[in-house]
Every structure is written in structure tokens, then in C-alpha cells.
Amino acid sequence: MKKILQILNLKTYFFTADEKSNKEIVLKAVDDVSLDVYEDEILGIVGESGSGKTVTAQSIMQLIPEPSGKIVSGEIFYKGEDILKRHGEELRKIRGKEIAYIFQETYSSLNPVLTIEEQICEVITTHLDKSYEEAAEISAGLLESMGIKDAADRIKDYPHQFSGGMRQRIALAMALAAKPALLIADEPTTMLDVTIQKQILDLFLSIKKNKTLTSVIFITHNLGLVSKYCDRVAVMYAGKIQEISAVEELIKSPLHPYTKGLLYASAFVKDKDNKVYTIPGNTPSLKELPQGCKFCNRCTETTDNCFIDEPPLIEIKPNHFVRCHLYREDDIK
Amino acid sequence: MNKMFEIKDLSVKYSSKKKVFGNKGKYVNAVEGVSFDFIKGEVLGIVGESGSGKSTVSRTLLSIIKQIDKSSIVCGSVLYNGGGKSIDLLKAKGKELKQIRKKIQGVFQDPDSSMNQRLTAGKIIEEPLLNLTNLNKNEREEKIKDVLKKCGLSEDDINKYPNEFSAGQKQRICIARAIVVEPEILIADEPLSSLDISIQAQILNLFVDLKEKYNLSIIFITHDLNIVKVFCDRIIVMQNGKIVEQGITSEVLANPKDEYTKTLFTSNVTL
Amino acid sequence: MMKQQSNINSLFHKRWLKFRLHKRGYYSLYITVILYALSFFLPLLVNKDPLLVRYDGNYYFPVFKYYSATTFNVGSNGEANYRKLKQSFKVKNNDDFVLMPFYPYGPTENLLDELNIIPPTKPSAVNWFGTDDRGRDVFARVLYGFNVSVSFGLLVTFFSFLLGTIAGALSGFYGGKTDMFFQRAVEVWAALPFLYLIIILSSIITPGFSLLTFILVLLNWVGITLYVRGEVLREKSKEYVFASYVSGSSKFRIITKHILPNSISPIVTFAPFAVVGNIALLVSLDFLGFGLQPPTASWGQLIQQGMSYPTLDRWWLIIIPLVFQFATLILIVFIGEGFRDAFDSKQYSRLK
Numbered sequence: 001m002k003k004i005l006q007i008l009n010l011k012t013y014f015f016t017a018d019e020k021s022n023k024e025i026v027l028k029a030v031d032d033v034s035l036d037v038y039e040d041e042i043l044g045i046v047g048e049s050g051s052g053k054t055v056t057a058q059s060i061m062q063l064i065p066e067p068s069g070k071i072v073s074g075e076i077f078y079k080g081e082d083i084l085k086r087h088g089e090e091l092r093k094i095r096g097k098e099i100a101y102i103f104q105e106t107y108s109s110l111n112p113v114l115t116i117e118e119q120i121c122e123v124i125t126t127h128l129d130k131s132y133e134e135a136a137e138i139s140a141g142l143l144e145s146m147g148i149k150d151a152a153d154r155i156k157d158y159p160h161q162f163s164g165g166m167r168q169r170i171a172l173a174m175a176l177a178a179k180p181a182l183l184i185a186d187e188p189t190t191m192l193d194v195t196i197q198k199q200i201l202d203l204f205l206s207i208k209k210n211k212t213l214t215s216v217i218f219i220t221h222n223l224g225l226v227s228k229y230c231d232r233v234a235v236m237y238a239g240k241i242q243e244i245s246a247v248e249e250l251i252k253s254p255l256h257p258y259t260k261g262l263l264y265a266s267a268f269v270k271d272k273d274n275k276v277y278t279i280p281g282n283t284p285s286l287k288e289l290p291q292g293c294k295f296c297n298r299c300t301e302t303t304d305n306c307f308i309d310e311p312p313l314i315e316i317k318p319n320h321f322v323r324c325h326l327y328r329e330d331d332i333k
Numbered sequence: 334m335n336k337m338f339e340i341k342d343l344s345v346k347y348s349s350k351k352k353v354f355g356n357k358g359k360y361v362n363a364v365e366g367v368s369f370d371f372i373k374g375e376v377l378g379i380v381g382e383s384g385s386g387k388s389t390v391s392r393t394l395l396s397i398i399k400q401i402d403k404s405s406i407v408c409g410s411v412l413y414n415g416g417g418k419s420i421d422l423l424k425a426k427g428k429e430l431k432q433i434r435k436k437i438q439g440v441f442q443d444p445d446s447s448m449n450q451r452l453t454a455g456k457i458i459e460e461p462l463l464n465l466t467n468l469n470k471n472e473r474e475e476k477i478k479d480v481l482k483k484c485g486l487s488e489d490d491i492n493k494y495p496n497e498f499s500a501g502q503k504q505r506i507c508i509a510r511a512i513v514v515e516p517e518i519l520i521a522d523e524p525l526s527s528l529d530i531s532i533q534a535q536i537l538n539l540f541v542d543l544k545e546k547y548n549l550s551i552i553f554i555t556h557d558l559n560i561v562k563v564f565c566d567r568i569i570v571m572q573n574g575k576i577v578e579q580g581i582t583s584e585v586l587a588n589p590k591d592e593y594t595k596t597l598f599t600s601n602v603t604l
Numbered sequence: 605m606m607k608q609q610s611n612i613n614s615l616f617h618k619r620w621l622k623f624r625l626h627k628r629g630y631y632s633l634y635i636t637v638i639l640y641a642l643s644f645f646l647p648l649l650v651n652k653d654p655l656l657v658r659y660d661g662n663y664y665f666p667v668f669k670y671y672s673a674t675t676f677n678v679g680s681n682g683e684a685n686y687r688k689l690k691q692s693f694k695v696k697n698n699d700d701f702v703l704m705p706f707y708p709y710g711p712t713e714n715l716l717d718e719l720n721i722i723p724p725t726k727p728s729a730v731n732w733f734g735t736d737d738r739g740r741d742v743f744a745r746v747l748y749g750f751n752v753s754v755s756f757g758l759l760v761t762f763f764s765f766l767l768g769t770i771a772g773a774l775s776g777f778y779g780g781k782t783d784m785f786f787q788r789a790v791e792v793w794a795a796l797p798f799l800y801l802i803i804i805l806s807s808i809i810t811p812g813f814s815l816l817t818f819i820l821v822l823l824n825w826v827g828i829t830l831y832v833r834g835e836v837l838r839e840k841s842k843e844y845v846f847a848s849y850v851s852g853s854s855k856f857r858i859i860t861k862h863i864l865p866n867s868i869s870p871i872v873t874f875a876p877f878a879v880v881g882n883i884a885l886l887v888s889l890d891f892l893g894f895g896l897q898p899p900t901a902s903w904g905q906l907i908q909q910g911m912s913y914p915t916l917d918r919w920w921l922i923i924i925p926l927v928f929q930f931a932t933l934i935l936i937v938f939i940g941e942g943f944r945d946a947f948d949s950k951q952y953s954r955l956k
Contacts, residue, residue, distance in 0.1 A: 022625070193382035193383055195596055195600045197600065221529065221530060227602070261531060265534040267559060275538045279534075282502070283529050395849075397846050400849045434850065434851070434852045446842055446843040448844050449865075461850075465852040
């Protein structure tokens with residue numbers, strides 16, 4: 001299968017100062033992440049707070065706020081070209097036109113003082129060579145395809161006149177307006193009700209049939225959604241990828257202890273003491289990460305080596321990668 | 334079967350157009366015709382989406398509706414049967430209300446916004462003791478240390494500020510605050526929703542633990558059916574301010590009768 | 605123990621640390637506080653009364669106590685001129701001495717008989733900043749004036765903020781009719797012709813320091829009201845307030861222990877600038893003659909004396925008080941900037 005996006009050894013760090021000593025603290029939000037996105041797939045990136053999933057996505061679009069944050073090193077190849085080397089005008093040609101982004105907060109994509117028509121038309125006229133009138137027609141059509149009734153009339157309304165779910169549909173329409181090849185959706189349904197969530201995600205599945213859109217990166221903390229809507233999934237923890245595999249494989253036979261813990265905790269599975277299964281400890285603070293494997297202080301299956309060396313990401317089964325000392329090169333089947 | 338709450342025809346209206354003089358404003362029905370019983374020792378789940386009225390119900394039972402919105406109109410009756418007496422919660426005032434507050438406590442969704450960030454954990458937990466009990470300083474401190482331990486925190490955390498804790502620990506402080514006065518009823522309004530998944534399970538175990546230790550009856554509001562399955566004895570499903578279905582959890586989950594309930598269950602993705 | 609310790613993580617401590625990083629503001633606060641504290645000791649440093657007199661075997665402390673001139677066998681009424689007394693003791697060359705303060709002139713004493721020319725006199729080795737048109741030493745007047753001006757600024761700011769905060773808190777918390785009442789009050793007060801009222805009041809009752817403070821507070825209290833009201837409105841709908849109700853807190857406790865401490869941001873950030881404004885106001889009023897009256901030491905008055913002369917011959921009466929006023933105001937403005945930085949929760953970032 002062809003790759004549409006290839007992230008190689010991405011490192012995005014944030015810089016802040018300790019309050020007392022005023023010394024600089026480096027927060028390694030994304031620490032050496034390598035990830036491939038193939039054509040015609042929905043890739044899920046799963047993680048909790050501090051995992052680095054959002055920062056990874058933002059790095060692709062170079063949305064990291066400076067000077068507090070910086071993409072320190074790494075390459076991101078899109079259709080063979082390292083897009084991290086693009087800046088200014090060149091970067092703008094990719095943003096929106098080739099790669100689109102939807103935010104968690106529905107108001108992040110939408111400008112409250114412009115009508116929907118103005119906003120979608122702006123995207124179309126910027127990236128595609130169309131006049132405003134042509135753009136307006138296309139916009140109305142897009143809204144219809146996103147399931148908004150009476151699109152021709154409603155297109156002249158303002159964002160606040162729509163509900164949260166509808167705003168997310170509009171954001172999706174705007175994202176697809178310039179016919180991108182890759183869509184990055186950062187927790188697009190977290191703020192929405194469960195019934196609306198289902199509608200929006202079903203919509204995601206349907207747009208994959210769209211000819212120009214090839215792939216979707218779906219960022220979430222909800223393994224349940226990943227199991228239903230994604231093809232492959234990458235699990236992140238403390239700025240590193242811990243496991244990558246096809247979704248069914250991950251649910252059936254998770255390898256990494258964190259993935260196992262996350263699966264059980266998400267399903268609220270009860271253990272022998274009639275308590276719900278938990279991962280002990282707290283979500284990692286990037287200021288105080290343990291030496292060795294970043295999960296070692298919460299892991300129930302540690303060996304001595306876990307506290308000293310960081311395990312590498314290895315392909316244990318075909319297309320199933322895991323970063324854990326429990327699995328060694330010679331175990332590869 | 335001891336009924337802790339007997340709620341009949343509860344309706345709560347918020348005014349959408351506020352008038353300073355007179356009452357002629359437009360009203361929005363947040364909750365309409367809600368009736369249910371709450372039995373001692375059970376965990377009752379209230380499930381619904383935004384606008385369902387579940388938060389309004391929890392706030393009514395915590396007697397803070399009037400404090401949130403002076404102009405709101407509350408009708409119906411909420412009979413509280415505790416301590417041998419039967420009181421209408423909606424009419425309780427002054428001393429009677431204070432006695433009730435000692436018995437009915439709450440935990441909210443966002444631990445950050447439900448604590449005053451300027452106070453230490455100790456002071457936050459001390460507040461209900463100061464207001465609702467007559468304990469002296471040392472007795473209060475004893476109780477606070479005790480409840481910190483029971484909630485999985487350490488005694489030394491008494492002097493720390495909320496920003497020194499992780500999200501899960503902050504929620505533990507809020508829970509500690511709720512149970513330090515040893516209430517009979519705990520009303521938890523989506524207490525796990527803002528936490529990471531691995532932490533949610535920990536806090537849920539804490540609820541199970543405390544329920545046993547303090548003999549609590551819990552009303553648990555959530556939108557996550559996985560939690561309901563594992564923790565709630567009975568559930569109530571709300572939509573647009575009304576109850577659309579209620580019953581024993583296993584029965585409702587297996588055979589939902591209402592259309593909305595069915596949609597809700599199918600939309601909910603489980604592993 | 606259960607005390608609210610000065611934990612490094614308390615919000616107050618954090619803000620203090622952030623303030624300290626703002627070097628200009630921090631040093632300004634340091635300097636201003638020290639100078640202001642010192643200014644209360646001016647009677648020991650700049651005074652016509654000596655700290656200690658030894659006369660005829662006895663010790664006297666004129667700086668603390670009043671002695672009639674006859675005590676020292678000079679003159680028949682009033683106080684002795686201690687500088688002359690000092691000279692006379694020197695001539696006598698016995699054990700009697702006069703220990704004068706560092707600068708031996710007072711702010712309100714009339715030096716007509718010691719001056720060779722008709723006042724006002726230019727700065728000299730004796731009177732470092734010269735004298736004003738009544739023959740009073742300007743150096744002393746400028747320094748005492750510092751204490752008067754800053755005290756005035758602080759007091760007016762403190763009391764008007766106190767009233768304004770109470771009004772804003774009640775207005776924001778209770779809403780409804782209370783809110784309507786206070787908001788209209790603010791509007792009415794803001795529309796008052798401030799200067800005219802001061803002039804009228806001043807002409808009827810020539811105000812002393814306390815009365816002037818009182819009048820200004822009365823006319824000025826609305827400044828902070830709407831800001832506090834805004835903060836209170838925002839805080840009262842927050843979940844920790846609801847949680848406080850559930851914990852059984854009374855409305856009074858919620859306002860005083862929860863809402864107000866979280867609403868002090870506008871108070872702290874505006875206070876230094878209000879102080880600056882009130883000091884400038886005092887100087888202007890004194891200049892116009894509607895503020896503090898002589899012989900109280902006042903910068904505005906000195907400037908007015910300097911300006912009343914057709915040419916700028918009396919330059920020292922204008923420049924020197926202005927320089928002091930400027931320095932004071934700049935220091936306090938820097939403090940204000942520092943406060944603002946410390947309380948500003950927004951972090952600035954640029955997206956490429």
C-alpha cells in the first residue's frame with residue numbers, strides 16, 4: 001500500500017521556566033515519533049493527557065506556538081516531500097488544500113462574525129480557482145452532503161445559530177471544500193452528545209468514499225470509537241508511540257501493558273475483587289518522566305531492565321509494532 | 334424498602350428573558366413532570382444528553398437551584414425521608430436546610446472549577462465541617478486527615494494547593510469534601526467525565542469503596558453506559574426535561590422500551 | 605498544622621514571584637516603600653527643632669516636646685530659634701550644645717528674619733532648594749510634601765476602592781434591584797462635574813487633609829465598582845460557589861471568603877494607577893488653591909507660587925516640586941506595571 005504521509009523521528013518540545021529557580025524546563029511533548037499513514041485508511045491515534053497525540057497532529061500542520069514550542073527535529077514526508085521545510089506561502093499551499101484540520105472545539109474552526117457562506121467560500125476561492133458565485137454554489141452542495149437541511153438558506157446564517165453537532169458538520173464541510181487528500185480530525189466529537197457523535201462519525205466513514213479524500217487521521221482518547229471507526233491505530237504515551245497495529249488485532253491481542261490496561265479500563269471490566277480494572281498511578285507529567293520506559297512506574301509487568309533502558313519500537317508481528325521489553329527481537333514470529 | 338427521596342411531578346423553569354420588576358418573563362422548561370423514588374442503599378443512575386435536565390435534577394436535590402438562578406420557578410414535591418422525618422426539600426429553609434445539607438452532599442464534574450484554587454486542600458475539605466458541625470479545630474483536623482486517607486491521598490496533602498495535584502487527585506479532594514460530614518446521600522454529577530480513562534476506573538473504585546464504608550445511597554449522573562452497567566442498580570433515562578424510561582439497569586439495557594433510549598444505547602460504543 | 609502557609613504554590617506567592625521577575629517594578633516597590641517609611645521619620649531628619657539640647661546641665665528634647673523660649677532664657681514668648689541658640693552656645697563655649705537634625709529647617713517656619721533678601725530666595729548652601737514667597741524652606745516643604753502627597757494618594761485610593769468594592773460586590777452578587785440601583789448610582793456619580801463641585805465645596809469649607817480626603821473619596825468611589833461587579837458576576841456562576849452552597853456556606857461567607865479573593869485582580873492592577881491619579885489630583889487642586897491650604901507643605905502650592913510670577917524667575921519653585929512629583933509618579937507607575945504583569949494570566953505566543 002502506498003504511503004500518503006510519513007512522519008520520521010519527529011521531536012516537538014515546549015520550553016518553560018521553573019517558577020522558583022527560573023531555570024529552563026524542556027517538555028518533550030513529542031519525543032521521536034515515527035508514523036506512517038497509508039492511502040485509503042482511517043488511522044486512529046489514541047492517548048490520554050500528556051500523550052502527545054494532539055501535538056503530533058499540530059506539528060504536521062506546523063501549528064506549534066512559538067517561542068514556547070518548537071519542532072526541534074524530524075521530517076514529515078507528504079507525497080514524497082518533507083513539508084516541514086515549507087514555510088510561508090509554500091506552507092499555505094498545503095494547509096487546507098492538501099491537508100485539512102478539524103478541531104475539538106467547534107468554534108475553533110469557525111469565525112463567529114462571518115456567515116457560513118463567507119467562510120466556506122474563502123477556503124474555495126483561496127485554494128481552487130473559482131469565482132465567489134461558483135464557490136457559493138459548491139458550498140451549498142457541500143453542506144447538503146454533510147446532512148444540513150435547507151442548506152441554500154442556512155448557508156447565510158452565523159455559527160452561533162447552529163448547534164454544536166451542526167457546527168462540526170460545517171467545519172467538516174469547510175475542511176473538505178478544497179478537496180484535501182488528508183484530513184486530520186482532533187477529537188472532533190468529544191464535546192458532542194453521544195447520539196450526535198454517532199452521526200458525525202458515520203459521516204466520516206461516508207466521506208472516505210469521496211474521490212479526492214484518501215486518508216483520515218483520527219485523534220481521540222476513546223478506544224471504543226477507534227474500534228468502530230478506524231482501520232489502524234497508534235497508541236501514544238508520554239510523547240512516544242507505544243503500539244501500532246490494525247484495530248481488530250489490537251482489540252483481540254494487545255501487546256503493550258498500557259494498551260491492555262487502557263482496554264480494560266475503557267470497558268470498566270471488573271476483576272476478581274469486584275473492583276473495576278485500573279492502571280495504577282497518575283497520568284504522566286512531562287516535567288517528571290521516569291528513566292527507562294516511560295510507563296515503568298505504572299506497569300504491572302515490569303522487569304528490571306524496564307527502569308534502566310527505553311525499549312525500541314519493534315515489529316513483533318507483521319504490521320504490529322510494540323515498544324516494550326517484554327517482547328524482544330528474537331521473539332518475532 | 335426505605336425511600337430516601339420521593340419525587341413527584343417536579344418541574345423547574347428558568348427564565349430566559351429576565352425582568353427586574355414583575356414576573357412577566359419568558360420561561361424555559363428545564364425539567365418537566367419528573368417523578369421517581371430513590372431507595373436507601375441503591376445506586377441510581379441518571380442518563381441523558383445535554384439539555385436532558387439531568388443536571389437540573391441534581392441541583393434541585395442539592396438545594397442550590399434558587400442560589401444559581403433567583404428567578405427560577407420550582408414546582409412539585411421532593412420528599413426527603415431521612416433521620417426519621419419527612420421534609421419537602423423544596424420548602425426547607427434556614428436551620429432545617431442546614432441539617433439537610435449535612436445529609437445530602439454532592440460531587441461535581443470538573444474538579445478544577447468546583448474548588449477555590451486559592452485555598453489549600455485542607456481548607457477546602459474543612460468548609461462543610463465549619464458550616465455544618467460544631468467540632469473544634471482539632472476534631473476537624475482529625476476528620477480531615479482521616480477522610481484524606483480514605484480517599485487515597487496522604488495526610489501531608491492537607492497544606493497543598495489544588496494546582497499541586499493531578500486531575501484524579503483533585504477529584505479525590507472534592508469527594509473527600511463531600512463525605513467528610515458523613516452524609517447519607519451522595520449526588521454525583523458526571524464526576525468521571527473530565528478525567529482520563531485510566532483514572533476514571535480508579536475513581537469509580539473509590540466510589541464503590543466509600544459507598545460501603547459510609548453506607549451511602551448514591552445518585553450518579555453520567556452519559557457513559559459502561560459506568561452505568563458496572564455501578565448502577567437502577568437507571569433513569571431523561572430527554573428534554575422528561576423521564577422517558579426507568580427501571581432496573583440490567584432490564585433497561587437488555588430491553589429498552591422507548592425509542593430515544595434505544596437510539597442512545599446503539600449510539601453508545603462499547604468495546 | 606492547618607495554617608494557610610506561605611507555600612510556594614499558593615497563588616499569592618506565585619504572583620509575588622512573578623512580580624519579582626519584573627525588575628523595574630520590584631525595585632520601584634522597594635525604593636518607594638523605603639522612602640515612604642523614611643518620610644515618617646522626617647521630623648527627626650529635617651526639622652527646625654533639635655533632637656537634643658543640653659542647657660544648664662539639663663537635657664531637653666524639643667523635637668518631641670514644646671518648650672517655651674524662656675526655658676533657655678531667650679525671648680519672652682513662643683519657641684526659641686534653635687539655630688540661633690546653637691550659635692549662641694558655640695560662642696559661649698561651655699557644656700551647653702544643641703543637636704540639630706541633619707537639615708535644620710522646618711517646612712512651616714517663617715525665615716523672614718534670617719534672610720538677607722525678600723523671599724522667595726534662590727537655592728543656596730543654607731537653604732538647598734531656596735525659600736518660597738513666605739520665606740519657608742523649600743527643601744523641607746518638598747520632602748514633607750512627599751509624605752503628604754503619597755499619604756493622600758494612598759488614603760483616597762484605599763477608601764474609594766473599599767466603598768467601590770463593597771458596592772460592586774453587592775451589585776454583582778445580588779443582581780436585580782440592587783444591581784440596578786448601584787449601576788444608576790455609578791452613572792449619576794460619573795456624570796457629576798467633579799471640578800466644579802470641589803471648587804464649590806472648597807470655597808465653603810476650607811478643607812484640611814482629612815476633610816479633603818473625605819470629599820474626594822465621596823466623589824470618586826465609583827471608579828472600581830463596575831470592574832469588581834464584572835469579576836463578581838463571573839465568579840458567582842462558577843462551580844466552586846455552588847459547591848460552597850452545598851457545603852452549607854452562607855451568602856456572606858461565599859462573598860467574603862470565595863468570590864472577593866478571586867476578584868481582586870482589577871483592584872490590585874488599578875490601585876497603583878489610582879494612587880498616581882490621586883496624587884496628581886492633589887497637586888492640581890493645591891495649585892488652583894482649592895486643595896490643602898498653607899501652611900501645610902504641598903507641591904502644588906509651591907508650583908503655584910512659582911507660576912504666579914510674570915517671568916520664570918522663580919524657577920526653583922516650579923522645577924523642583926515637579927521633578928519630585930515626576931519621580932514619585934514614575935516609581936508608582938513602574939510598580940503598577942509590575943502588578944499588571946504578575947496578574948496577567950495570558951501568555952503571549954505567535955503562530956507562524
